[in-house]
Every structure is written in structure tokens, then in C-alpha cells.
Amino acid sequence: MVDIATRVHNHKWKIDPIVRSLIDTDFYKLLMCQSIFRNRPDTQVTFSLINRSTHVPLADLVDEGELREQLDHIRSLSLSRGESTWLRGNTFYGKRQMFTSEFMEWFEALRLPPYHLERVGDQYELTFEGSWPEVMLWEIPALAVLMELRSRAVLNKMRKFELQVLYARAMTKLWEKVERLRDVPGLRVADFGTRRRHSFLWQDWCVQAMTEGLGQKFVGTSNCLIAKNRDVAAIGTNAHELPMVYAALADSDAELARAPYDVLSDWHEEHDGNLRIILPDTYGTEGFLKNAPDWLAGWTGMRIDSGDPATGAERAINWWKSRGEDPTEKLIIFSDGLDVDKIASLQAQFSGRARVSFGWGTLLTNDFRGLTPDDALAPFSLVCKAVSANGRPTVKLSDNPRKAMGPEAEIARYKRVFGVGKQEALEVVV
Amino acid sequence: MVDIATRVHNHKWKIDPIVRSLIDTDFYKLLMCQSIFRNRPDTQVTFSLINRSTHVPLADLVDEGELREQLDHIRSLSLSRGESTWLRGNTFYGKRQMFTSEFMEWFEALRLPPYHLERVGDQYELTFEGSWPEVMLWEIPALAVLMELRSRAVLNKMRKFELQVLYARAMTKLWEKVERLRDVPGLRVADFGTRRRHSFLWQDWCVQAMTEGLGQKFVGTSNCLIAKNRDVAAIGTNAHELPMVYAALADSDAELARAPYDVLSDWHEEHDGNLRIILPDTYGTEGFLKNAPDWLAGWTGMRIDSGDPATGAERAINWWKSRGEDPTEKLIIFSDGLDVDKIASLQAQFSGRARVSFGWGTLLTNDFRGLTPDDALAPFSLVCKAVSANGRPTVKLSDNPRKAMGPEAEIARYKRVFGVGKQEALEVVV
Structure with a gap:
């Protein structure tokens, strides 16, 4: 009917x-x-x-x-x-x-x-x-x-049947990733894929696949609407835009140098627990941690969003140790360019040395690579x-110069103020 | 709504x-x-x-x-x-x-x-x-x-989401087969998978996949209802039951020896063209061809349904040559235990030496091998x-003794009457 x-x-x-x-x-x-x-x-x-x-x-x-x-x-x-x-x-x-x-x-x-x-x-x-x-x-x-x-x-441009096969393939591909992640001991992974998703319906399906396939290992989604509709936790803390705007508003080099900490000071007053996550890479992680005030070491964790993730996590662990903190009680959130291999190897490397969590983005909600002949649906x-x-x-300087942005003269000034030296350039996949 | x-x-x-x-x-x-x-x-x-x-x-x-x-x-x-x-x-x-x-x-x-x-x-x-x-x-x-x-x-026993993933995987698996077959030059393949299909709806989907993916290389389905509904050709000729029953009705060894040819004589009166396809293996292909009347050599083709298919096709080609027929004008239909690898290699081996066609059965419409953890959906x-x-x-003797059936004493008698010697036993997959 x-x-x-x-x-x-x-x-x-x-x-x-x-x-x-x-x-x-x-x-x-x-x-x-x-x-x-x-x-x-x-x-x-x-x-x-x-x-x-x-x-x-x-x-x-x-x-x-x-x-x-x-x-x-x-x-x-x-x-x-x-x-x-x-x-x-x-x-x-x-x-x-x-x-x-x-x-x-x-x-x-x-x-x-x-x-x-x-x-x-x-x-x-x-x-x-x-x-x-x-x-x-x-x-x-x-x-x-x-x-x-x-x-x-x-x-x-695709016919009805091609569309059906396309989504069958995409579902199969994602489910194979879910099955691999299911075998990663102690995994905690969230969906961070809203911004570069293939489509809303596809992200919604991905969240259901993670819920069904990973159970307690799937800790939530960054997307509020899907969190509400699918009855899962909404996940997230803060991002680069806060230090970027605070820094732009600084009237002197001294104010500029302080800006990233002013952001977190404001945040510290409003939030505690799992929302107290340091995002250290806006103007170079190394300088940020060296100059950080002691109260920041008491925060719950750190998000690694650029540069080599293992290097970033080692740096975080060493920093906590140097400030008298126990890294095994700290949370490290990986969120840059993740896919199953990287998630599994980072989990193996850092499990037990810190609490580890993953914010999986574009290659969760938009991995249509290889699913059309000319790869016209590959994420970008x-x-x-x-x-x-x-x-x-x-x-923004970032820990990867390919993610830097801003006028050249200002980048030079920021590098001087924040004492950023040579950086390793890494390919930005998505 | x-x-x-x-x-x-x-x-x-x-x-x-x-x-x-x-x-x-x-x-x-x-x-x-x-x-x-x-x-x-x-x-x-x-x-x-x-x-x-x-x-x-x-x-x-x-x-x-x-x-x-x-x-x-x-x-x-x-x-x-x-x-x-x-x-x-x-x-x-x-x-x-x-x-x-x-x-x-x-x-x-x-x-x-x-x-x-x-x-x-x-x-x-x-x-x-x-x-x-x-x-x-x-x-x-x-x-x-x-x-x-x-x-x-x-x-x-499966949940809604598992079912969705199961069929996504099955569709992906079949579509990969279709894509491989698309690259086989000169291919002609039909769906022969009604009897051992996973389900009606799945067979119906398989036929649509073949239609969409193979175009002219997909020549039809053996299933009348699907042929009617999906507007494709209905394909098929005759099967072992005719010689088996004719043989059982024979009152003497001489009548028994003649029974397989009586079947085809009745068929000859009713049908011509592509419906004149010899199925020679019921009581051993070798003896059948050796003793066949000359008018049978004029038939359109032969279906190879047991034994090693390449050996069967070579035997058919040699037989046609020995009867003064041109094998390149004859149709060889392979229909036993086919999957993409076997189809591609048989097509490569016999293309140009005869007209070649494939009746693809169980591994088209029921290849759910490997799609559930305990392989509970594998065809049997x-x-x-x-x-x-x-x-x-x-x-029935067949060219593969594992496909033989009937009381032991009768099998011995048939072997004697039809002059069947040593046979090679091949695994019956499906």
C-alpha cells in the first residue's frame, strides 16, 4: 500500500x-x-x-x-x-x-x-x-x-540501485571498523564527526552503529541533536577559537602571551571535572606547557589535536610528572585525523600510562574513499x-605548520611571543 | 507519517x-x-x-x-x-x-x-x-x-541493526562479484539460483543487481516470477529427472540403454533453437556421447553440470568435431558449482572455441558464507x-560419483549398461 x-x-x-x-x-x-x-x-x-x-x-x-x-x-x-x-x-x-x-x-x-x-x-x-x-x-x-x-x-548523478550499493558498501566499511575497534581493550571513543560528515542521516547511522557495535566503549557524540534523539551522551569541551580571539584582542605582547591562560582561567571558573581539558597547541604546545600556571596542572586532561599524536601524549605525560601530577589519573583525548589503525596503536601505546579517549571525526562520518569510481565522495x-x-x-600556529593561519607578519610576531621554533610539517588528510 | x-x-x-x-x-x-x-x-x-x-x-x-x-x-x-x-x-x-x-x-x-x-x-x-x-x-x-x-x-535471533549490517555486507559482496564479472569479455551469465536461494527477496535483489551491473552480459533468470516481475528473459531447458524417470521405466537393458536418447527424441519434436541443449552426464557423459545418434550432434549446445567443467567442455568440443560439427557455433552452458573465479577462467579458456554461457546458482543467490560469526547462513x-x-x-550416476544416487545394485547395473568406468570424485560445495 x-x-x-x-x-x-x-x-x-x-x-x-x-x-x-x-x-x-x-x-x-x-x-x-x-x-x-x-x-x-x-x-x-x-x-x-x-x-x-x-x-x-x-x-x-x-x-x-x-x-x-x-x-x-x-x-x-x-x-x-x-x-x-x-x-x-x-x-x-x-x-x-x-x-x-x-x-x-x-x-x-x-x-x-x-x-x-x-x-x-x-x-x-x-x-x-x-x-x-x-x-x-x-x-x-x-x-x-x-x-x-x-x-x-x-x-x-547516481541511479537508485547505485545508491543502494553505495550505502551498503559504506555500511560494510564502517561496520568493519567497528568490529576492529570492538577488539581494542579498554577503548573509549566518541563521535566528533559533525562538521565534515557525509550527511546528517549518515552521521545518525554511524552513531547507531557505534552504539550497537561498541556498547560501553562508545562514550557519546559531539552532536547535540543526535545525542538527544538517540539517547547518548553529548561530548565536548573547548576549541581553538577561544585563545585565537582572546589573543587577537590583546593590546600588547605581554597580554598576548597571557591570552591562552586567560581563556582557561575564565573556563576554570565555569566548569570542572571532565570539562577541564587543556587544548595546548594553538600557539605551540611546548611553550604553552612550559609557561603554564600551576593550577592548570590540576586540570583533568589534555586534548592532542595536531602534530604527531604519540609525541604530544608523551609530552603531556612528562609535563604532568614535572608538575607533581600522576599521569595515570589524567585524561588524554586524541582528536586529530584518526582512523582505526591509529586509534588501536595509540590505545596500545598509552593505555595504563594515562586515561585515554578518542574523538573520532571525519573518517568515522565521511569515509566514502574508494566507494565511487572517481572517488568523488572522498572527504576534504x-x-x-x-x-x-x-x-x-x-x-593560529598549531603544532603542524600546515594548519597555521593568519597574516604572515602576525604569524612571525606570534612565533616570537610564544617562542615557537622549528615545527614538523605533517600532511593534513581531513 | x-x-x-x-x-x-x-x-x-x-x-x-x-x-x-x-x-x-x-x-x-x-x-x-x-x-x-x-x-x-x-x-x-x-x-x-x-x-x-x-x-x-x-x-x-x-x-x-x-x-x-x-x-x-x-x-x-x-x-x-x-x-x-x-x-x-x-x-x-x-x-x-x-x-x-x-x-x-x-x-x-x-x-x-x-x-x-x-x-x-x-x-x-x-x-x-x-x-x-x-x-x-x-x-x-x-x-x-x-x-x-x-x-x-x-x-x-538477530537484532534490527545486525540485520541491516548483514544485508549491507551481502549486497557489497555480491556487487563486488558483479564488478569482477563486468570485466570478463564476452560474458553471458544467467541466474540459476532459485532452488537454493537465501530467500525470495534476496534472489529478486540479486537479479536486479545483475541487470544493473552487467547489462547485456546478464541474459536472464531461471525464475519465472522474477522474470515476469523484473521484465527479464526466463532461461532454462531440461534436467536429469527426464532421463532418470525414462530409465526407471525401461523394461530391459536394451530399453534402458536407449532411454536417455528417447528423452531427447521427445524433446526434439517439441523444441528447437536454444532449447535444444544436451545434458549428457546422467549416466556418464563419455558413454552417452559415444553412443549418441547423429541427429543429436545437430543440437544447439550442451550443459556441463558435473565433473571437472573444463574436461567436460573439451570432451564436448572434441565430440562435435568428431561428428563433423563446428564447435564455434555450439553453445556450452556451465552450471555446476560456479563462482566468479571459475566463471572467469572458464570464459577465458573456451571463449572463441565455442559459444559459452553460465548458469550461476547457489553462490549467486545464497553466498552468505562468512557473514555471520558461526557461518550459520552458509548455503548447504x-x-x-x-x-x-x-x-x-x-x-543417477553423474560424472561425479558423489552426486550419484539410487540403490547399490541398480547403480551397478546402470554402470554396466552404460559402460561407466572409473570416475573422479569431486567435492560437492553446494
């Missing part, structure tokens, strides 16, 4: 919206948003889309009209009652509310600010300007929309970053 | 019938049925189910009540108007009707005769007795029901054969 009503209803859709909820975003964006809302609400920022994979001609693949429709749809979204209830219900270990009433009232009234879109060559220039807490919420939906429109551009490296704050350019 | 009507309707089903049509059977059964209906309609036969894979305890796996429900359902089936129209419309190269009006009238009135089912140890004894043209139509549905009930017994070797005719036992 055909449900005629459903079929007729489906054909009334003007578009098939990619992002259908303001909480279809990473949990840490909301935590950071609240911190910004409290500490730096009036900062004016510009976020900008950057396609590091210039061989992918986004503007040729994705129709500008469709892109505008998707972005306009996101601007029409507001928090639903159920979403608000879910956010308000999030607690620290069942005790204190994670989001304050002041923040929730502001968020409930929020619509995302305008965007600026222009075609430049075979790429899009997509920028967002305005107050920091509003503009920063564009990052994840903007990335997710572009990634999925690119997927759709490829999928539109798209980011959306704060590029200026109150009119000043932002800078 | 849930279609409440569909959902309520689904829950009204007493059973989920496996065989839902009398033409969910192999095309050659209907061709043979018509020949029997014309030439030997009053022969009384017994068909019996034989599980060659005794390690599969069918009676432990499959509930007797469910089996009876499925068999009873098949007995309630009759030819629908559309099915009758499709059969009546089948023509030889667009000219003469393939099924006569007399046969169609008889078939339209047919219901399958009773069955006898008994549990013996961990196996079922399932037999069918009555007039040959009626009883012989039980073969394929009986096998398909038992194969699918065994699949269901395994699938019933179930057959349903004529075991007696007018009270006399039937015998």
Missing part, C-alpha cells in the same frame, strides 16, 4: 533541509558560546569558510541558489521547546546545571545573523560578521551544509574559522 | 508466505512439465527431499508446524490470470507459442498434490507421490521453502529428486 498522504506531502517540500535544528551542532560550541556570552559578549568577529582542499572546486559542484536556500533555512531556525528542555537538563555529574538560565533565555530568542556569500573563481567566499556569541554558532551548520551539498551533487578539508576580532586578524 | 492501514494489515498475516506463486519456480520445470504432460502423463512418481549436508540438522533448526504452514500455503496456490497470460505469451524467437493451450488449461486448473512429512532424527523426510507432471512441480518450492525457513531460523546441499517411477527406483 502506498501512503498517498506521505507521498504528496514529500512533494510539497520546497527544499530538503540539511540542518533542521540549532542543536544540530557540536556540544562544545554551546559550552564555548555560553562562556563567550558571559565573558566577551560584545566582541565583533568575522568567521570565514576556508577550503584547504583547493582541488575540490566547490563553486562548480554546488549550486549557489541551493546553497543560499540552505543557509536561509538555517536562519529561520530557532530553539524548540524540547531542545531547550534537553539543554537545560544537561548537568555536571547530575548536580549543577550546565547551561545557565540567562544563557538559555538568550539562546531561545536567537536567530543566526546574516551571511555574506560570493563566488570567487571555483570557490565560495562565505563569511559571517557580528557579535561573537551569535556568529560563532554558524561554524558547524555552514560546514555541514557545504559538505552535504557536495555529497548531494555527486549522489544526484573544509574549515570555518574566526579570522578577525574587533578588526584585528586572528592567528 | 506512519501508514496505519499498512501496519495493521501487516499484523493480520497468519504467516509470511515464502512461495506466493506457482511460477516462483524454474522455467525448465515448466518446459519439462509440458513434455511429461504430453508424453508420459500417467507415470506415478515419488519425489523425495535429500539433505546432502547432514551436518545441518534441518529438523532442529526448522519448526515442523511452520514448515507445514508454508507447504499448505503452496497447496492453496493456483495460477493467476496475469501469470497465465505471461506463460501463454512466451514464444520461440517471437514466432510459435512455447506452451500449448492444452497444457495451459491443465496448469490453470492445477493445485499441487499432498505431501508426506515426517521427522527422522535431526532431519525431515519430505516426500511427494502422484502423477509425474503434478508431483514434479513440488521440487523447486519445496527446496526454496526449506532453504528460506533455515535462513529465517538464523535471522530470527539440499536436493529434491525423483526416487521412483511406477514403483521402480531411479538411478
Whole structure:
């Protein structure tokens, strides 16, 4: 029996919206948003889309009209009652509310600010300007929309049967990864793949596969909407945008040198436990740890997001030891360019020497490599970053110079201020 | 939107019938049925189910009540108007009707005769007795029901997500086979997998995969219902049951020796072109060809269904040459235990030396090997054969002694009459 009503209803859709909820975003964006809302609400920022994979001609693949429709749809979204209830219900270990009433009232009234879109060559220039807490919420939906429109551009040329085989293959591929991870003793892994996912439905399926296949080894997803719908934990802490904007706002080299610690000082007041995770690499991990105040050594853990991950973890363990801390009680979160081999070897190397956890991103939710003849669905490296704050350019150095960004003169200044020397360049896969 | 009507309707089903049509059977059964209906309609036969894979305890796996429900359902089936129209419309190269009006009238009135089912140890004894043209139509549905009930017994223990991954893997596995076959030059392959399929829906999917993936290289299916529904050609000619029953009916050794040729003489009168395919191995190919009348050498081709296939094909080519025929105009159909490797190598070996075609069976429609942890869905070797005719036992020798059947004394007599010497035993995979 055909449900005629459903079929007729489906054909009334003007578009098939990619992002259908303001909480279809990473949990840490909301935590950071609240911190910004409290500490730096009036900062004016510009976020900008950057396609590091210039061989992918986004503007040729994705129709500008469709892109505008998707972005306009996101601007029409507001928090639903159920979403608000879910956010308000999030607690620290069942005790204190994670989001304050002041923040929730502001968020409930929020619509995302305008965007600026222009075609430049075979790429899009997509920028967002305005107050920091509003503009920063564009990052994840903007990335997710572009990634999925690119997927759709490829999928539109495929026939019904090819599509079925494509997803059968993708499911098989992912399930083989899940089965390999199942055999990794003591594993704790979360989905960090929202921003560069193949599509929303695929990420949703990946989370179900991890839940079914890994049981307690799957600790949650960074995606709030999926966490809410699939009844799993929402996972995340903080990211580079905080030190990048704080640094850009610094009025002197001395203030600049202090900026990354000011960020964590603000965070320290608001959060404890598993949310106290150091992200040390924005301006070079080595200098950051050497100059870190003693109270930071008491934090729960550290996230390794660039450079060689094993080197980063060894450095973290040595640093904790040098500050009189017991590394076996500390949490190391690996989150850069992970796939099953790397996860298994890092777990083997550091299990027992620290608590270890993995934030698995693009190669969880978008590993369509090898599934189409011309590899047209392979993931690529798209980011959306704060590029200026109150009119000043932002800078990121990272532990991998290929992930650095900012004007050359400013990069040189930051390197001097933060005492960053020679860095090893590593390929950025995704 | 849930279609409440569909959902309520689904829950009204007493059973989920496996065989839902009398033409969910192999095309050659209907061709043979018509020949029997014309030439030997009053022969009384017994068909019996034989599980060659005794390690599969069918009676432990499959509930007797469910089996009876499925068999009873098949007995309630009759030819629908559309099915009758499709059969009546089948023509030889667009000219003469393939099924006569007399046969169609008889078939339209047919219901399958009773069955006898008994549990013996961990196996079922399932037999069918009555007039040959009626009883012989039980073969394929009986096998398909038992194969699918065994699949269901395994699938019933799996959760929704496991099922989704299982079929994703099976689809991926089959599609990889299709992609390999796509690269085999000049390939012509048909689906012969009805009798030992994983399930009806899976066979139906396999046919769609072959259609989509192989285009003109996929020449059709032996399954009439799927041929009708999916608009592809129905493929098939004749099988061992004809010589086996004719032989059992022979009153003397001389008549016995002539029986296999009597079969083909009757067939010769009814069919021409691609339906004139010799199946030479029932009582040993070597003797059969040596003693064959000259008019048989004029037939279109030969089906190689036991023994080493390359040896069989070489023997066929040499025989045609010795009878003054041009082998490059002859059709060799391989149909025994095929999978992609064997298909590709046989095609490479015989392409250009004869017209080559493949009837791909169990490893097309039931290759679930390796897809469950304990391999509980691996195909097994179930057959349903004529075991007696007018009270006399039937015998099959085959070119592989492991496929032989019949009482020992009769096998010895047949070997003597047909001059069968030493045979090479080959493993029967499926």
C-alpha cells in the first residue's frame, strides 16, 4: 500500500533541509558560546569558510541558489521547546546545571545573523560578521551544509540501485571498523564527526552503529541533536577559537602571551571535572606547557589535536610528572585525523600510562574513499574559522605548520611571543 | 507519517508466505512439465527431499508446524490470470507459442498434490507421490521453502541493526562479484539460483543487481516470477529427472540403454533453437556421447553440470568435431558449482572455441558464507529428486560419483549398461 498522504506531502517540500535544528551542532560550541556570552559578549568577529582542499572546486559542484536556500533555512531556525528542555537538563555529574538560565533565555530568542556569500573563481567566499556569541554558532551548520551539498551533487548523478550499493558498501566499511575497534581493550571513543560528515542521516547511522557495535566503549557524540534523539551522551569541551580571539584582542605582547591562560582561567571558573581539558597547541604546545600556571596542572586532561599524536601524549605525560601530577589519573583525548589503525596503536601505546579517549571525526562520518569510481565522495578539508576580532586578524600556529593561519607578519610576531621554533610539517588528510 | 492501514494489515498475516506463486519456480520445470504432460502423463512418481549436508540438522533448526504452514500455503496456490497470460505469451524467437493451450488449461486448473512429512532424527523426510507432471512441480518450492525457513531460523535471533549490517555486507559482496564479472569479455551469465536461494527477496535483489551491473552480459533468470516481475528473459531447458524417470521405466537393458536418447527424441519434436541443449552426464557423459545418434550432434549446445567443467567442455568440443560439427557455433552452458573465479577462467579458456554461457546458482543467490560469526547462513546441499517411477527406483550416476544416487545394485547395473568406468570424485560445495 502506498501512503498517498506521505507521498504528496514529500512533494510539497520546497527544499530538503540539511540542518533542521540549532542543536544540530557540536556540544562544545554551546559550552564555548555560553562562556563567550558571559565573558566577551560584545566582541565583533568575522568567521570565514576556508577550503584547504583547493582541488575540490566547490563553486562548480554546488549550486549557489541551493546553497543560499540552505543557509536561509538555517536562519529561520530557532530553539524548540524540547531542545531547550534537553539543554537545560544537561548537568555536571547530575548536580549543577550546565547551561545557565540567562544563557538559555538568550539562546531561545536567537536567530543566526546574516551571511555574506560570493563566488570567487571555483570557490565560495562565505563569511559571517557580528557579535561573537551569535556568529560563532554558524561554524558547524555552514560546514555541514557545504559538505552535504557536495555529497548531494555527486549522489544526484547516481541511479537508485547505485545508491543502494553505495550505502551498503559504506555500511560494510564502517561496520568493519567497528568490529576492529570492538577488539581494542579498554577503548573509549566518541563521535566528533559533525562538521565534515557525509550527511546528517549518515552521521545518525554511524552513531547507531557505534552504539550497537561498541556498547560501553562508545562514550557519546559531539552532536547535540543526535545525542538527544538517540539517547547518548553529548561530548565536548573547548576549541581553538577561544585563545585565537582572546589573543587577537590583546593590546600588547605581554597580554598576548597571557591570552591562552586567560581563556582557561575564565573556563576554570565555569566548569570542572571532565570539562577541564587543556587544548595546548594553538600557539605551540611546548611553550604553552612550559609557561603554564600551576593550577592548570590540576586540570583533568589534555586534548592532542595536531602534530604527531604519540609525541604530544608523551609530552603531556612528562609535563604532568614535572608538575607533581600522576599521569595515570589524567585524561588524554586524541582528536586529530584518526582512523582505526591509529586509534588501536595509540590505545596500545598509552593505555595504563594515562586515561585515554578518542574523538573520532571525519573518517568515522565521511569515509566514502574508494566507494565511487572517481572517488568523488572522498572527504576534504573544509574549515570555518574566526579570522578577525574587533578588526584585528586572528592567528593560529598549531603544532603542524600546515594548519597555521593568519597574516604572515602576525604569524612571525606570534612565533616570537610564544617562542615557537622549528615545527614538523605533517600532511593534513581531513 | 506512519501508514496505519499498512501496519495493521501487516499484523493480520497468519504467516509470511515464502512461495506466493506457482511460477516462483524454474522455467525448465515448466518446459519439462509440458513434455511429461504430453508424453508420459500417467507415470506415478515419488519425489523425495535429500539433505546432502547432514551436518545441518534441518529438523532442529526448522519448526515442523511452520514448515507445514508454508507447504499448505503452496497447496492453496493456483495460477493467476496475469501469470497465465505471461506463460501463454512466451514464444520461440517471437514466432510459435512455447506452451500449448492444452497444457495451459491443465496448469490453470492445477493445485499441487499432498505431501508426506515426517521427522527422522535431526532431519525431515519430505516426500511427494502422484502423477509425474503434478508431483514434479513440488521440487523447486519445496527446496526454496526449506532453504528460506533455515535462513529465517538464523535471522530470527538477530537484532534490527545486525540485520541491516548483514544485508549491507551481502549486497557489497555480491556487487563486488558483479564488478569482477563486468570485466570478463564476452560474458553471458544467467541466474540459476532459485532452488537454493537465501530467500525470495534476496534472489529478486540479486537479479536486479545483475541487470544493473552487467547489462547485456546478464541474459536472464531461471525464475519465472522474477522474470515476469523484473521484465527479464526466463532461461532454462531440461534436467536429469527426464532421463532418470525414462530409465526407471525401461523394461530391459536394451530399453534402458536407449532411454536417455528417447528423452531427447521427445524433446526434439517439441523444441528447437536454444532449447535444444544436451545434458549428457546422467549416466556418464563419455558413454552417452559415444553412443549418441547423429541427429543429436545437430543440437544447439550442451550443459556441463558435473565433473571437472573444463574436461567436460573439451570432451564436448572434441565430440562435435568428431561428428563433423563446428564447435564455434555450439553453445556450452556451465552450471555446476560456479563462482566468479571459475566463471572467469572458464570464459577465458573456451571463449572463441565455442559459444559459452553460465548458469550461476547457489553462490549467486545464497553466498552468505562468512557473514555471520558461526557461518550459520552458509548455503548447504539440499536436493529434491525423483526416487521412483511406477514403483521402480531411479538411478543417477553423474560424472561425479558423489552426486550419484539410487540403490547399490541398480547403480551397478546402470554402470554396466552404460559402460561407466572409473570416475573422479569431486567435492560437492553446494
